[in-house]
Amino acid sequence: MEKLSLLARVQAKPGQEATVENFLKEALALAQREEGTLRWYAFKINENTFGIFDTFATEDDRQTHLSGEIAKALMANADALLSAPPVIERLELLAVK
Numbered sequence: 001m002e003k004l005s006l007l008a009r010v011q012a013k014p015g016q017e018a019t020v021e022n023f024l025k026e027a028l029a030l031a032q033r034e035e036g037t038l039r040w041y042a043f044k045i046n047e048n049t050f051g052i053f054d055t056f057a058t059e060d061d062r063q064t065h066l067s068g069e070i071a072k073a074l075m076a077n078a079d080a081l082l083s084a085p086p087v088i089e090r091l092e093l094l095a096v097k
Helices: 017-032 059-066 069-081
Strands: 004-011 039-046 049-056 087-092
Touching (some): 017 039, 017 049, 049 059
């Protein structure tokens, strides 16, 4: 059962919007390999702001995701792609349909 989630927002540097968008689209394959990540969404808020919303049953699953391949790849390229560090919020889900 989904109890926990993460909401991450990233802002692309000027000229890097398409690269960030493609990175997020390609990250789906990595998320699909994570057993503990129950749902994973990548989205676009506006021209240069993007986000990820994902859900987990346990804190261990959430921690595994935070130290997983998507996070490593994003942080390895953050200086080149992002205008600010990612904003990551840990959420507790109150109701899910």
